[in-house]
Amino acid sequence: MAIISVRDLVVEYDGRRILNGLNLDIEHGETMVLLGGSGCGKSTLLRQIIGLEKPKSGSVFVKEVDITRCSKSELKKVRRSIGVAFQSAALFNSLNIEDNVALPLREHTRLAPSIIELVVWMKLAAVGLADRGKLLPSELSGGMKKRAAVARAIALGPEILVLDEPSAGLDPIVAAELDELILLLKHTFHMTIIVVTHELPSAFLIADRIAMLYQGSFSSIGTKDDIKASQNPRVRHFLDRVPEDITRTPVTEHFAKYLNSPEANL
């Protein structure tokens, strides 16, 4: 069985449907990239997979536990096997980087402080921040913050690593460094990795499979080659970077008509 299974997942906010009955299986050791434009529901799906929100209907199975219906203690147990690095890094600003990475170790293990210190150093070294442990998050650059967030996410050696837009807002060089880091983690720790992104080069570099979301539904799921060869118009639009015709919406059509009317040219 897949390590993560999403079944008929429907999510609504204030009556507005965000995800329309999604189905997805993610296998052990696989790197799955959730690709799609802004507002298509990538981050919402991610929040469902890590159990931060409840769906309207459907299920999310993580390690065979339905996290949409399980008890709080079961959910906590499942969460210990998931490491998450948020888009904003979400480091605790009052703690330095070492303490941020040490936090899950202090809370969930009975390791001696000296061992925790060693593990923290190893995790920081893995992301290339071994010499920055004493700094506060506010003293780090955007790329370093994201790497520190990854170090914290892998502190407990999780089976699943979830990365929400790891390269968003970073320059291409730092973004490429992060991609290298993800590949390194994949090959070193053999983790199942889920990455949410809208960066095409990054997605094609790190993914084993890609799931493309469009307006709350998967327009295509497959390997990198399947996606590249896809003739699905939604996929082609996204890959070829063809902008959608925004004048096709009722409001903009009305506005366009107004602009062309004599009243607008007074």
Place this chain on the structure above:
Amino acid sequence: MANILESVGEKTIEHLDYVGSLNIQWWATVRAMAQALPFVGNRYRWKTTVRQMLEIGVDAIPMVSLMAVCTGFIFAMQGASELRRFGALRYVVDLVAVGFTRELGPLMTAIAVSGRSGSAFAAEIGTMKVTEELDSLRVMALEPLEFVLAPKYLAALIAVPCLSVISNLCGILAGGLFMFFSIHLMPGLYLRYVFNSIELRDLVMGMIKSVVFGTIIAQVGCLEGMRVHGGPDSVGRSTTNAVVKSTFLVIIADAIFTAIFYFTAKH
């Protein structure tokens, strides 16, 4: 007419929802507080509690003391200007001592703490929510209630009564200074009058009030922080709400407690 009723009903439900949320959060925090206790709880949580106590309590001492000294002087001067006409200037001591221990000490402290720490709680928790720090705690299988709210509440429960005691002492001291400079009442005699006028019941009443005020300030501050939605502008609104709502609720609670103590006292 229907619109007015509708809007009154809507507001009533909104307020009841708020009070309900406060009670639910308070009970959940009380249950999570064991982890923030020394020796029996998690030592990192206790460390956080101590840090919070320093921020709520020790850092507020200069402000609370100065407010109490000024209020003590004002209270003594206003009392003296009226009581002088009846030749009852000696009762200024009773007025200041009883007034501070029962009422002004806890109330002035609560207003100062609400402005300093209630708003800080809302801003800190609201910012943590906006920057996904609370979510990152949840995904690390840590409860924000236990990790963030419980240490703050425990710290407020300890710091606010301690600040109230300091406020009482400063207010009474200010009354003594006024009496010394106005009618040359010697400090020793002033203190004897103070001890004669205060009863244990007054001290207990003041302490009960300050514990309740600490609860209101901490819970309202935390709830406002937890209710932040959207971006940084929402954090700003939540800090304002925290101060306004906690001050309002503190005064309501004060009125209720004073009425209870008044009607249950033997006159």
